[in-house]
Amino acid sequence: MSSDGLNRRERVVNRNGDTNEENMCRMVSREVSLERPQNQSIMKRVMSVMALSIAILLMIYYTTTQCNDTKELVMASATQSIKDSPIRRQVMCSQDYNEDRVRFPSCAPQRCGRFVSDSVITESETKHLLLVAKRGLSLGGSSGGSTILCLHTGVLSMANNFVNIYKLIERTQRKEKDLKELFTEKDLQVYRTVTNKIRKRIAIHFGIPSAQLYLTAHTFFRRAKNPQNKYNEYWRRHVDKQNVKFVDFTSLLYLSTYGADFSGGRFIFTDEMSNQTIEPKFGRVAAFTSGSENEHFFERVTSGTRYALLMTFTCDPKFAVNGLQVDMPKVWHGFAAMVWRIWTSNPFDGNSV
Structure with missing residues (x-):
């Protein structure tokens, strides 16, 4: 410029x-x-x-x-044969047994855990109980896919409620004849034998006197299917002893096999670090302490039909059930009536094993 x-x-x-x-x-x-x-x-x-x-x-x-x-660890698969010795898992006991340990020091769990065995019950006993289960459960049917039948009280799922099959027999004036046709003395004998075998095996495994362990009325056959509605979502997590306070030990006898008779429906312990799964197998027994250390559920059944017999045991003789008799309607009053009130006020059906 x-x-x-x-x-x-x-x-x-x-x-x-x-x-x-x-x-x-x-x-x-x-x-x-x-x-x-x-x-x-x-x-x-x-x-x-x-x-x-x-x-x-x-x-x-x-x-x-x-x-x-x-995260899942399979504790026992359906393809395994657990014959020689059971599969065992020990877990730390919860505080759910503190009161029981004071009242029943030689019976209440001092060490807690779970075990699975395929050699406790014979094949013929399992087949017989499956026939009993199918015969009794055919009289009812839950709207939620899970139907239960308790032989001790007659509790049976019907739609969204419970009925009592023994009372139904009384009201229709069929009484003993029809009851004997429904459950024979042979049926009840096999049932008593099986529950007694499992009671003794639990006592041995957990180191308690078998004479101080009692079967409770919260013992029932279950038929589980894929539910058609939301009623009774049986696959929820739960703790047995929190549902029914007097229960100390829980056991299962599977009457059908995962992968062959049904899909879904596996039994799962919800542990802190990982889940432990038991795949049901015909004749398999699984047992465990009933407190919070063994929170669990079983999966929703997606196809087929899952059959099992749930047995719960207590250290409290007040909640023990006596041997079954064919003329059960005659002894309905008293203890059975008390148990019925427990069932209807806090049923084990909605979220149990």
């Missing part, structure tokens, strides 16, 4: 009353004002990235936690 042009530019600047320094400050101020929105935009982007990162970390944590909750 020529010297004349420079002089003219300087004169224009001077006419506006601005010095070169002032003009420079104004230019810097404009640059700063332009940079401020840019900085705000950068900050917004940084905050968005941080929020996204936190969300991803939370998702990873949640997924990891869920994976830990559902």
Whole structure:
């Protein structure tokens, strides 16, 4: 640029009353004002990235936690043959037995755990009880896919409620003849033999006198299918002793096989670090202490029919049941009536094994 042009530019600047320094400050101020929105935009982007990162970390944590909750160890598969010695797992006892240990020191669990065996009950005994279960359960049917029948009290699932098959027989004046046709003395003898075998095996395993362990009326056959509605969601987690306080030991005799007779329906202990799964097998016995150390559930049955006999045992003789008799309607009053009130006020049907 020529010297004349420079002089003219300087004169224009001077006419506006601005010095070169002032003009420079104004230019810097404009640059700063332009940079401020840019900085705000950068900050917004940084905050968005941080929020996204936190969300991803939370998702990873949640997924990891869920994976830990559902991590599974198969304690006993349906293809195994557990004949020689049972599969055992020892767990730390909960405080659920503190009161029982004071009242029944030689019976209440001092060490807790679970075991599985395929050699406690014979094949012929298992087949016989399956026929008994099918015959009795055919008289009822739950709306929720899980139907139960207790031989001791006559409790039977019917739609959304319970009925008593022995009372039904009385009301229809069929009484003993029909009862004998429904459950024969041979049926009851096999039932008594099986429950007694399992009681003794539990006593041996947990080191308690078998004479001080009693079968309770919360003992029943169960038929489980894929439910058609939401009534009685039997697959919920639960603790037996929290449902029924006097129960100390729980056992199962499976009358059908996972993968052959039904799908779903596996029995699962919900341990802190990982779940332990038992796959039902015809003739298999699983038993465990009934407190919080053995929280559990069994999966929703997705196809087929799952049959099992649940047996619970107590150290309290007040809740013991006596041997079954064919003329059960005659002894309905008294103890059976008391048990019926327990069933209908706090039934074991909705969320038990």
